[in-house]
Amino acid sequence: MDIKFKKIEVENLPENAVEVKLPSRAHSTDAGIDLFSTHMTQEVDNSGKIVLVYHTGLAVEIPEGFVGLLFMKSSVANRSVRLTNAVGVIDAGYRGEIMGKFKTTTDAVPTIYANGEAFAQLVIVPCVLGDITIVNELSESERNEGGYGSTEASQPIVEPKNEEA
Numbered sequence: 001m002d003i004k005f006k007k008i009e010v011e012n013l014p015e016n017a018v019e020v021k022l023p024s025r026a027h028s029t030d031a032g033i034d035l036f037s038t039h040m041t042q043e044v045d046n047s048g049k050i051v052l053v054y055h056t057g058l059a060v061e062i063p064e065g066f067v068g069l070l071f072m073k074s075s076v077a078n079r080s081v082r083l084t085n086a087v088g089v090i091d092a093g094y095r096g097e098i099m100g101k102f103k104t105t106t107d108a109v110p111t112i113y114a115n116g117e118a119f120a121q122l123v124i125v126p127c128v129l130g131d132i133t134i135v136n137e138l139s140e141s142e143r144n145e146g147g148y149g150s151t152e153a154s155q156p157i158v159e160p161k162n163e164e165a
Contacts, residue, residue: 003033003124004061008097014039018116020057032071032121035098039115043101051084052102052112054119062092067127070100070120080110083120090122098122 007020017039024034037054045051062068070088081102088100100120104110113119 001063003063006059006061007057008059010038010055010057010097014041016115021116023056023058023122031123032073033123034073034118035070035100035120035122037113037115037117037119040112045084045103049103052081052104054100054102054113056098058098059095060090060098060122061095062090062124064092065126065129066092066124069123069125070098071123073118073121075118079112080104080106080108081112088120092127 005023010017018037020038021036023036025032026034035056035058038057039055041053041055043051043053060068068090070083070090072083076082081104084101084103090098102112102119104112
């Protein structure tokens with residue numbers, strides 16, 4: 001399956017913006033497609049906290065029946081930022097610029113991603129687009145309404161296989 005990306009025109013680029021870098025995988029078997037920033041802008045959220053917006057200069061065509069999930073890269077462990085929504089969702093119909101919005105995780109000067117650096121990874125997975133139906137009853141399940149902590153409170157019913165025996 002081809003994943004189509006398009007370079008887009010971005011108005012009012014800052015002087016420190018870099019050329020659009022094409023998305024890539026570090027290895028042919030990697031699920032994540034690395035995305036690179038061209039520049040960063042800032043916004044202020046409803047609580048007055050600064051949000052760092054990393055721009056890619058790219059749009060993507062997610063195939064119908066799939067969804068693009070925007071994840072932080074493991075290198076975020078060496079930074080003091082995190083994606084505002086933990087995982088970004090890119091729907092198949094979206095054709096705007098791919099961006100990642102990050103909040104800082106420190107009150108000190110944050111360690112952030114530089115322009116031209118890979119800041120996120122895009123994983124494209126199948127997505128079930130079922131009809132939404134309101135019903136009076138749901139089918140019974142082994143777990144039923146057990147919520148937070150309920151699985152730790154009971155003994156495992158399904159034992160893991162030990163293939164070393």
